[in-house]
Amino acid sequence: xxxxxxxxxxxxxxxxxxxxxxxxxxxxxxxxxxxxxxxxxxxxxxxxxxxxxxxxxxxxxxxxxxxxxxxxxxxxxxxxxxxxxxxxxxxxxxxxxxxxxxxxxxxxxxxxxxxxxxxxxxxxxxxxxxxxxxxxxxxxxxxxxxxxxxxxxxxxxxxxxxxxxxxxxxxxxxxxxxxxxxxxxxxxxxxxxxxxxxxxxxxxxxxxxxxxxxxxxxxxxxxxxxxxxxxxxxxxxxxxxxxxxxxxxxxxxxxxxxxxxxxxxxxxxxxxxxxxxxxxxxxxxxxxxxxxxxxxxxxxxxxxxx
Numbered sequence: 600x601x602x603x604x605x606x607x608x609x610x611x612x613x614x615x616x617x618x619x620x621x622x623x624x625x626x627x628x629x630x631x632x633x634x635x636x637x638x639x640x641x642x643x644x645x646x647x648x649x650x651x652x653x654x655x656x657x658x659x660x661x662x663x664x665x666x667x668x669x670x671x672x673x674x675x676x677x678x679x680x681x682x683x684x685x686x687x688x689x690x691x692x693x694x695x696x697x698x699x700x701x702x703x704x705x706x707x708x709x710x711x712x713x714x715x716x717x718x719x720x721x722x723x724x725x726x727x728x729x730x731x732x733x734x735x736x737x738x739x740x741x742x743x744x745x746x747x748x749x750x751x752x753x754x755x756x757x758x759x760x761x762x763x764x765x766x767x768x769x770x771x772x773x774x775x776x777x778x779x780x781x782x783x784x785x786x787x788x789x790x791x792x793x794x795x796x797x798x799x800x801x802x803x804x805x806x807x808x809x810x811x812x813x814x815x816x817x818x819x820x821x822x823x824x825x826x827x828x829x830x831x832x833x834x835x836x837x838x839x840x841x842x843x844x845x846x847x848x849x850x851x852x853x854x855x856x857x858x859x860x861x862x863x864x865x866x867x868x869x870x871x872x873x874x875x876x877x878x879x880x881x882x883x884x885x886x887x888x889x890x891x892x893x894x895x896x897x898x899x900x901x902x903x904x905x
Contacts, residue, residue, distance in 0.1 A: 611659050611660060612659075614659045615659075616652075616655050616659070618655050618679045618710070618891075618894075619632075619658045619661060619662035619672070619673075620659045620662060621662075621677065621678060621679050623676075623677065623678040624678055624679055624681070625678045625680075626678070626680055626703070627678075628678035629675065629676040629677065629705065629706060630676065630677035630678070630706045630898075631677070631680045631704035631705075631706065631707050631708070632677060632679050632680065632707075632708045632709075632710070632894075633679075633680050633681065633682065633683055633701075633704070633708075633709050633710070634650075634652070634654075634655070634681070634683070634710050634712075635651065635682070635683050635685075635709050635710065635711050635712040635716045636648040636649070636650070636652075636682055636685065636711075637693055637713060637715070637716050638650075638711075638712060638713045638844075639688065639690055639693070639713075640690060640713050640714075640715035640751065640752045640753045641713045641753055641844050641845075642752050642753065642754055642844075642845070643844045644843075644877060645844065645877070646877035646878070646879040646880065647711055647712050647713045647843075647844060647874065649877070650711055650712055650874070650875070650876035650877060650878065650887075651682060651710045651712065652878075653842075653878035653881065653884070653886075653887035653890075654710045654873065654876055654887050654890045654891045654894075655679075655710075656884070656887065657884050657888040657890070658891035658894070658895070660888060660891070661888070661891045661892050661894075664899070665861070665896070665899055667857070667858075667861035667896070668861060668864075668899055668900075670899045670900075670902035670903035670905075671902055672895060672899050674905065675902050675905065677708075677898070680704070683696070683697055683700045683701075684696055685697070690715075690751060691751075694715070694719045697716060697719040697720065698719035698722045698723045699723075701719060701720050701723035701724070702723040702726065702727075705727075706869060706870060707720065707723075707870050707871075708870065708871045708873075708897070708898070709870075709871075709872040709873075710872070710873050710874075710876075710890070710894070711872060711873070711874035711875065711876070712875075713753040713844065713874060713875060714737075714741060714753035714754075714756055714829070714874045715751070715753040715756050716872065716874060717756055717757075717829050717872055717874065718756045718759055718760055720870065720872060721765040721827065722763070722765060724765075724827060724869060724870050725764070725765040727869075728825045728869055729825070730764055730765065730766055730767040731765065731766050731767065731770075731824070731825055731826060731827045732766070732767060732770030732817035732818065732823075732824050732825065732826035733766045733770070733771040733772070733817070733826065733827050733828075733829065734774070734813055734817060734826060734827070734828045734866070735757070735771065735772065735773045735829050736774050736828075736829070736830045736831060736834035736851070736856060736893075737773060737775055737776065737829075737831040738775055738776065738777055738778050738798070738831070738834055738845070738847035738850055739776065739778045739780075739833070739845070739847070740773060740776055740778070740780055740784060740788050740795070741753065741754050741755070741756050741757045741758075742755075742757050742758040742761070742784055742787060742788045743755050743758065743781075743784055744758060744784070744787075745758075745759070753874075753875075758787075761791055766827070767824070768791035768792040768793045769791075769792035769816075770816060770817050770818065770824060770826070771792075771793045771794065771816070772793070772794040772795075772796060772812070772813050772816040772817065773794070773795050773796065774796045774801065774809065774813070774834065774851070774859065775796075775797070775798045775801065775834035775850055775851045775856075776795050776796070776797050776798065777797055777798040777799065777847055777849050777850060778847050794812075794816045796809060796812065796813075798850050798851055801851055801855055802855075806855055806858030807858075807862060810858075810859050810862035811862075813859070813863060814863065814865065814866060817866055819864075819866055819867075820865050823866060823867050824867065825868075825869045826866050826867055826868050827868070827869060827871065828860075828868055828870075828872075829874065830871070830872065830873045830874070830890075830893045830894075830897075831874050832873065832874065832875045832876050832886055832889065832890050832893075833846055833847060833850070833875055834850060834851055834856065835851050835852070835853060835856060835889060836848070836849065836850035836851060836852055837850065838852075839851075839852055839853045839885065839886075839889055840853075840885070840886040840889055840890075841881060841885070841886060842877050842878050842880045842881025842882070842885075842886030842887065843875045843876065843877050843880065843886060844875055844877050844880075845875075853889050853892070856893060860896040860900070861896050861899065861900065863900060864900065864903060864904075866900075868897070868901070871894065871897050873890045873891075873893055873894050876890045
């Protein structure tokens with residue numbers, strides 16, 4: 600595909616406020632980019648419903664080729680398909696609607712919204728591909744148990760996903776974890792077979808070694824199964840991502856996340872999301888820019904694979 604479909608003849612500041620300024624809005628593109636403005640499952644500060652709009656605006660700075668691998672993401676057939684529809688105030692009905700809309704797309708990159716949106720996205724993807732491996736950047740394990748105080752939140756999503764068989768926990772790796780957490784939640788996560796790489800582990804290692812460990816867990820090439828990436832922006836340190844609902848000190852720096860993602864060649868990714876960007880708490884759009892950038896690095900992997 601030529602670059603003409605995604606050409607940007609205008610200056611960046613005047614480019615269309617679509618994801619990566621694409622002019623392609625087709626629902627038949629190989630890769631669909633969608634906003635999911637849902638944030639009624641947050642446990643701290645709300646506001647991630649405005650994340651898709653902020654990321655779209657910032658993403659105009661991010662398209663093209665990067666020196667990490669010189670693969671031009673504009674060689675991909677991708678389109679901005681708009682925002683998914685939701686039912687205001689209705690959590691479970693909205694999750695059902697997100698799943699149904701996600702099922703219409705073969706390879707979806709979604710921008711939230713809080714992290715609960717990943718649950719219906721996984722439900723849709725697993726129906727097509729079976730249980731998935733997962734590369735999960737986050738400050739939080741998100742495997743808390745449902746209870747009367749918090750039956751379904753953005754912190755219970757992956758316990759639900761594991762229990763429903765949407766993901767293979769032995770092929771799930773969490774990167775950047777550093778939140779306060781009950782010991783039984785931590786132990787339950789490990790007991791399922793999940794690999795946890797804490798933020799301190801990343802700081803004490805190198806991106807190359809972290810990427811190799813991720814690939815060992817999820818697999819690569821013919822021996823690697825289909826894998827989903829979810830990037831909670833609070834996986835980054837608040838100095839890089841202040842605009843989020845539950846910031847945690849001591850996180851990954853943007854350069855570390857970039858260096859890890861761009862070294863994940865060979866992983867068979869079938870979808871991705873970026874969540875928890877809450878622009879009301881942002882400073883100078885740096886959180887939105889980093890959110891858009893992580894998706895751009897993911898797309899550069901897809902372009903390199905092509």
